[in-house]
Amino acid sequence: MTPTYYLLLSALLFSIGAVGVLVRRNAIVVFMCIELMLNAVNLTLVTFSRINGKLDGQVMAFFVMVVAAAEVVVGLAIIMSIFRTRRSASVDDSNLLKY
Amino acid sequence: MSAVLAAAAAEVSTGEAIAFWVLGPVALAGALGMIFARNAVHSALWLVLTMLSLGVMYMVQQAPFLGFVQIIVYTGAVMMLFLFVLMLVGRDSSDSVVEVLRGQRLWATVLGIGIAGLIVGAVSRSLTDVPVENLQQQNAGGANVNNLGKSIFTEYLFPFELTSALLITAAMGAMVLGYLNRHEKGMKRTQKELVEARFRGEYERPSPLPGPGVFATANSVATPALLPDGSVAPESLSRLIDSTASETFSDEIKSVAGTEPGPDAHALTPSTKDTSTTDTKNTEDTEETR
Numbered sequence: 001m002t003p004t005y006y007l008l009l010s011a012l013l014f015s016i017g018a019v020g021v022l023v024r025r026n027a028i029v030v031f032m033c034i035e036l037m038l039n040a041v042n043l044t045l046v047t048f049s050r051i052n053g054k055l056d057g058q059v060m061a062f063f064v065m066v067v068a069a070a071e072v073v074v075g076l077a078i079i080m081s082i083f084r085t086r087r088s089a090s091v092d093d094s095n096l097l098k099y
Numbered sequence: 100m101s102a103v104l105a106a107a108a109a110e111v112s113t114g115e116a117i118a119f120w121v122l123g124p125v126a127l128a129g130a131l132g133m134i135f136a137r138n139a140v141h142s143a144l145w146l147v148l149t150m151l152s153l154g155v156m157y158m159v160q161q162a163p164f165l166g167f168v169q170i171i172v173y174t175g176a177v178m179m180l181f182l183f184v185l186m187l188v189g190r191d192s193s194d195s196v197v198e199v200l201r202g203q204r205l206w207a208t209v210l211g212i213g214i215a216g217l218i219v220g221a222v223s224r225s226l227t228d229v230p231v232e233n234l235q236q237q238n239a240g241g242a243n244v245n246n247l248g249k250s251i252f253t254e255y256l257f258p259f260e261l262t263s264a265l266l267i268t269a270a271m272g273a274m275v276l277g278y279l280n281r282h283e284k285g286m287k288r289t290q291k292e293l294v295e296a297r298f299r300g301e302y303e304r305p306s307p308l309p310g311p312g313v314f315a316t317a318n319s320v321a322t323p324a325l326l327p328d329g330s331v332a333p334e335s336l337s338r339l340i341d342s343t344a345s346e347t348f349s350d351e352i353k354s355v356a357g358t359e360p361g362p363d364a365h366a367l368t369p370s371t372k373d374t375s376t377t378d379t380k381n382t383e384d385t386e387e388t389r
Contacts, residue, residue: 001116004226006160009123011218013149016130019211023204028185029139032146035177036130039153042169046162053232055243058162059250065165065172066262070269072177076184077276084279089188092199 006047013040027079027089031072038068111231118159122152143181150174161234164244308334325355 013036020033042061049057083089111119129149136142150173158166198204237246251259281287288296297305324335331352 001111001119002227002229003111003160003231004222004229005119005123006156007222007226008219009119009126011222012127012215013130015211015215015218016127016134018214019207020130020134022207022210023134025199026139028181028188029133029142032133032142032181035173036133036146036149039150039169039173042165043153043156046157046160046165049162050160050234051229051231053234053236055234055237055246055250056254058165058247059255061162061165062168062247062251063255063258063262065168067265069172069177070265072180073269074272074276076180077273080184080187081276083188 003047003051007044010040010043010047013037013043025090025092027082027091027094028076030091031075031079035068035072038064115159118155122156122159125149126152126156139185140182143178143185146181147174147178150178161238162243163238164247304334323352325352329355 017033017035017037017040020036021030024030024033042064045057045061045064047057049055049061079089082094086093088094126149129145129147129152132145133142133149136145151170154166154169154174156166157163157169234243237243296302324332326332329352
């Protein structure tokens with residue numbers, strides 16, 4: 001086996017996450033699927049860092065983690081405020097941005 | 100010759116292969132479980148499984164720092180935040196089964212399989228004979244964190260500073276979105292408005308309900324307040340225990356109100372005859388019932 005297998009695994013995880021974003025209706029689960037896609041990309045970055053023998057990939061994965069954490073905080077706050085006004089966390093129910 | 104060398108260099112150790120073949124299916128199972136779980140909390144736990152196995156994979160792949168950050172930040176912080184929000188959103192957390200767009204699930208699955216096929220095909224065709232230069236030099240003597248820090252604070256200093264702005268913005272955004280002003284006009288009545296509304300007759304009575312009884316033997320909510328004439332104040336009874344309270348405490352109410360005859364003055368005088376007769380009566384009764 002070669003490190004390429006990690007890339008294949010990450011491709012599979014990424015596509016599973018993409019299908020989840022398209023299929024699931026709960027906004028929080030959609031967010032989790034986005035997290036899964038980000039994690040798959042992180043695995044790719046770490047594997048490329050190892051293949052190339054440089055640490056730049058790991059630094060990029062680190063930044064991806066930072067951005068993912070910020071995104072989760074804001075996204076979950078938005079979901080909470082939508083839930084407060086509409087009493088629902090389903091992505092089908094929120095078709096207007098303010099009311 | 101070079102191809103053979105490259106193939107030899109690209110091979111990983113047996114231990115890593117075992118780790119991969121154990122953790123890879125676990126990660127895939129976690130991802131699939133997250134998609135197929137009906138309950139959102141179960142989805143979160145499946146995702147935790149995937150993230151943990153990915154963290155171990157980072158460690159195996161010569162990225163120990165990222166592996167630990169993955170476990171601490173992602174599974175420890177981010178997923179717990181997800182679970183907190185799921186618990187706040189509560190009963191709405193399970194997914195609806197209704198398909199709003201017809202055939203959306205089918206087409207999404209087809210699309211996902213297509214994406215997976217494309218990426219897997221491209222990667223497996225183009226990256227089979229890539230020579231792997233491992234990170235032994237950079238990680239020698241546990242210097243992974245040192246070299247990462249050096250790289251972040253020299254080469255990637257500006258992006259790093261930008262992330263600080265991003266994090267502060269995210270914190271502000273979360274506070275703005277999550278803040279709920281309960282003292283705003285119209286959100287909640289002030290004390291003055293409440294008093295005026297009471298005397299205008301918007302409520303049943305202007306004063307609060309009477310509390311548990313002044314002369315009561317207990318400060319339980321079930322103990323009713325007594326009016327000056329000794330009767331029970333009906334408003335002081337909780338609506339939940341309204342039916343039971345008056346029956347349960349009828350004896351106590353009587354004794355407190357003084358309507359019941361007091362204890363017998365001759366109760367302590369020795370009158371063995373009476374008690375013995377009543378005792379025999381009782382035993383006879385029980386025997387009859389048997």
